[in-house]
Amino acid sequence: MTQPIPATLPAPAQTTLTAWHAMLESGNMDALDPLFADDVVFRSPVAHTAYPGRAATTLVLRTVNTVFEDFRYHRSFATDDGASVVLEFSANVSGKVLKGIDMIRFNADGKIVEFAQVVLNRDVLSCFSSDQQRCFIQLDVSVWLGRQPREPVPDFVIH
Numbered sequence: 001m002t003q004p005i006p007a008t009l010p011a012p013a014q015t016t017l018t019a020w021h022a023m024l025e026s027g028n029m030d031a032l033d034p035l036f037a038d039d040v041v042f043r044s045p046v047a048h049t050a051y052p053g054r055a056a057t058t059l060v061l062r063t064v065n066t067v068f069e070d071f072r073y074h075r076s077f078a079t080d081d082g083a084s085v086v087l088e089f090s091a092n093v094s095g096k097v098l099k100g101i102d103m104i105r106f107n108a109d110g111k112i113v114e115f116a117q118v119v120l121n122r123d124v125l126s127c128f129s130s131d132q133q134r135c136f137i138q139l140d141v142s143v144w145l146g147r148q149p150r151e152p153v154p155d156f157v158i159h
Helices: 011-026 054-067 122-127 130-144
Strands: 036-043 069-078 084-093 096-106 112-119
Touching: 011 069, 011 096, 036 054, 054 112
Parallel strands: 036 112
Antiparallel strands: 069 084, 084 096, 096 112
């Protein structure tokens, strides 16, 4: 799953990306929060609004981690200034192959300030369970109202 970290990334961003890959390989997302800047923004292919802040970003990525099966990165690209990477991935969702990219931007301290996920075959998004869809809807409503997201809906468990 782990791809070489692009050499053009500054050392702090390399450290963050290495930690991100290690979490995905282990399946343990407990150390997710420190990777993000306080003002991080997550952009999702299933939401109409970006999710601002650590709490929302952490919740979304934990949720996505429970949905994607056999997640694997294939290639990575870095911008010339070393501030951003694009990671090409594939995963299975309810037996269908999902292809996409993660676009990640870092600040000078190596913290993630923007995480955008782009799905190349959007038809797979319909495979999300109704509980998972309700979780994203709840996040959308919280963002729209300018509130921090609450815990996920009670019958939706995040591992």
